[in-house]
Amino acid sequence: MTLDDPHAWLEDVHGQKPLAWVAQQNKKALDILKADPRYQEYYDSILSVLDATDRIPFGRLDHGHVYNFWQDAQHPKGLWRRASTAEYQKAAPGWEVLLDIDALAKAENENWVFSGAERSPGETRCLLRLSRGGTDAVVIREYDLGMKKFLADGFALPDAKSDATYLDDDTVLFATAADGATTSSYARIVRQWRRGTPVSSAAMVYEGEVSDVGSSAAVFHAREGNYAVIIRSVSFFEADYFALENGAARKLPLPRSADLKAWLVGSLIVTLREDYTDPGSGKIFAKGALVAFREGQAPQIVYQPGPRGSVESVASGQGKLYAAITDNVIGAVHVFTPGADGWDSVVLPLPGAGSADIVSTNDFGPQVLLRFENYLTPATLYFEDGSGAPRPIKSLPARFDASGLVTGQFEATSKDGTKIPYFVTRPKNLAGPAPAVLYGYGGFEVSLTPGYSANFGRLWLSKCGIYVVANIRGGGEFGPAWHDAALKMNRQRAFDDFAAVAADLQSRGLTTPAQLGIMGGSNGGLLVSTVMTQIPEKLGAVVCQVPLIDMIAYTHIGAGTSWVGEYGDPADPKMRDYILTYSPYQNVKKGVKYPPVFFVTATSDDRVSPVHARKMAARMESQGHEVLFYENTDGGHAAAADHKQNAEMWALSFVYLAQKLGLKP
Numbered sequence: 001m002t003l004d005d006p007h008a009w010l011e012d013v014h015g016q017k018p019l020a021w022v023a024q025q026n027k028k029a030l031d032i033l034k035a036d037p038r039y040q041e042y043y044d045s046i047l048s049v050l051d052a053t054d055r056i057p058f059g060r061l062d063h064g065h066v067y068n069f070w071q072d073a074q075h076p077k078g079l080w081r082r083a084s085t086a087e088y089q090k091a092a093p094g095w096e097v098l099l100d101i102d103a104l105a106k107a108e109n110e111n112w113v114f115s116g117a118e119r120s121p122g123e124t125r126c127l128l129r130l131s132r133g134g135t136d137a138v139v140i141r142e143y144d145l146g147m148k149k150f151l152a153d154g155f156a157l158p159d160a161k162s163d164a165t166y167l168d169d170d171t172v173l174f175a176t177a178a179d180g181a182t183t184s185s186y187a188r189i190v191r192q193w194r195r196g197t198p199v200s201s202a203a204m205v206y207e208g209e210v211s212d213v214g215s216s217a218a219v220f221h222a223r224e225g226n227y228a229v230i231i232r233s234v235s236f237f238e239a240d241y242f243a244l245e246n247g248a249a250r251k252l253p254l255p256r257s258a259d260l261k262a263w264l265v266g267s268l269i270v271t272l273r274e275d276y277t278d279p280g281s282g283k284i285f286a287k288g289a290l291v292a293f294r295e296g297q298a299p300q301i302v303y304q305p306g307p308r309g310s311v312e313s314v315a316s317g318q319g320k321l322y323a324a325i326t327d328n329v330i331g332a333v334h335v336f337t338p339g340a341d342g343w344d345s346v347v348l349p350l351p352g353a354g355s356a357d358i359v360s361t362n363d364f365g366p367q368v369l370l371r372f373e374n375y376l377t378p379a380t381l382y383f384e385d386g387s388g389a390p391r392p393i394k395s396l397p398a399r400f401d402a403s404g405l406v407t408g409q410f411e412a413t414s415k416d417g418t419k420i421p422y423f424v425t426r427p428k429n430l431a432g433p434a435p436a437v438l439y440g441y442g443g444f445e446v447s448l449t450p451g452y453s454a455n456f457g458r459l460w461l462s463k464c465g466i467y468v469v470a471n472i473r474g475g476g477e478f479g480p481a482w483h484d485a486a487l488k489m490n491r492q493r494a495f496d497d498f499a500a501v502a503a504d505l506q507s508r509g510l511t512t513p514a515q516l517g518i519m520g521g522s523n524g525g526l527l528v529s530t531v532m533t534q535i536p537e538k539l540g541a542v543v544c545q546v547p548l549i550d551m552i553a554y555t556h557i558g559a560g561t562s563w564v565g566e567y568g569d570p571a572d573p574k575m576r577d578y579i580l581t582y583s584p585y586q587n588v589k590k591g592v593k594y595p596p597v598f599f600v601t602a603t604s605d606d607r608v609s610p611v612h613a614r615k616m617a618a619r620m621e622s623q624g625h626e627v628l629f630y631e632n633t634d635g636g637h638a639a640a641a642d643h644k645q646n647a648e649m650w651a652l653s654f655v656y657l658a659q660k661l662g663l664k665p
Helices: 006-012 016-034 038-050 101-108 454-459 480-484 492-507 523-534 560-567 573-580 611-622 643-661
Strands: 060-062 065-070 079-084 096-100 112-119 125-132 138-144 156-160 162-168 171-176 189-194 203-207 214-222 225-235 238-245 248-251 258-264 267-272 290-293 300-303 309-316 321-327 330-339 342-347 355-361 368-373 380-384 391-395 405-413 419-427 436-439 466-470 516-521 541-545 597-602 627-632
Touching (some): 016 611, 101 112, 112 162, 138 162, 156 171, 162 214, 162 225, 171 214, 203 225, 258 309, 300 321, 309 355, 321 355, 405 492, 492 516, 523 541, 523 611, 597 643, 611 627
Parallel strands (some): 436 516, 516 541
Antiparallel strands (some): 079 096, 112 125, 162 171, 171 189, 189 203, 214 225, 258 267, 267 290, 321 330, 355 368, 419 466
């Protein structure tokens, strides 16, 4: 096997040699980083915050309950529990424990990680998703909420990349890769399964193509009834939608660019990734718009963001539509109500200059949970009961002293002249350049909005460091156009944007190349590893988490094929030539001085796969570069399955950055 042959690593990744290499690298990283006296301080600090009992128990509204999943020192795997809506609003709610995951894992001798639950319309049972070690693959088992036990004759699916949802209390729609997978490793067949019948008799209601990303079902439950939609994900950003009627799928007249968000009083609510012309009226709906489609009627515009705006999230409540909308990356929550002449709109009175988000809505009542926070303001949970006047019911206590800190929003000019916004949080009276961490993502239309980070506050800002978040192209901060600008053959723009922010920080005198660290995970791992190879002289350190790195082989690793819509297909010669210009694995070279880099990944990551980080670390090590590598066993794509693993991952990362960038103890 040679490191120059990516396919050799694909074939040998589960062999003894790579796993022995992983163990050796883990020991090296832990020996170096845990020997630093700051490690224990950082670990204890992070764990104390994660296990704190005064955290906000965020949850999901359903009928008359709020459902919450809670982990702490006594319950590392967690408790799934609920409280009545009235009880939840109390300072110390009385919780009804539905399932103790620690007790279940011990009784069944399984490394279970809770992956969510889908409740039946009558709120009597649920489809519980359990993952072994945090993988995307799950076991699905039906659980009785009243008797608090698994149903021996209930709905159940074996370990696979699967999903299932109730059509009604006694019928389930499910799709499992065990029944036939796409090249992206997801399910392509949707079946309808009636209670009391064997799974082998479940009728197929839809079958997608092997080349699709996958097929799935969504059921909207409301007072008006249940509405089922089959979703054929043709690519990551394109889908065909089908209404399920009498066991048959009927194609809906929605454009493939539509991203289905909700169903409200007979209308399907979508956002548009591309401009859409209604064939009936000829009316043009611009990309990024929030639109209501009702069969037999012309589509209606609900909201059209401006050029610096974005519809971030949407949820339906009892007769109302809630949307978290940003303007220049600052959020607000809008409430839309359908009327005779269109949609009435109000903006809920929440604080400004931060992120205002929808936590949960209730299709069976007027209750809504909302959240506000920013870089220096801890999260506050608001309760709204249809009156239009949200009131705070729970607040996270401050985890660090923010009185001497300030957040500012700046702009850098990218290589093509585009203005790139970014946030800087730092000590007010900072004199001269200081160690700084620049964080970014830049992909899949994901927005980085202002958020409160106890880790950065306690371990970095309080020690006179600077924390920077870049809103680069590829993300969704300014809607689909901002994302599309860095798609496929324009990917380099995301890297140029990030590099421009790094340069702007240095030109403002906030930091220096030796003091600037960059951090990112998943697609953000691709971002920081690419920028590392392109501007190594401008950087002091890199933390690269659960990354994509070998972009020539990525479609053969993990769920890589599903992301062809984002990166392009390296099997296309033209696309391959372009990807080769930036793919980090192919562009890292011997003899070039790169900043020291710390790779963090997980053996159980079946989405991106640790293969990317392993290959890059091995290649850089063989070329004589300064590399540390750490691979956790559990956690899947999160690289951590419980609070202790999470604390270790972040303590290692912050110790590394402190060492390399010269942060004072």
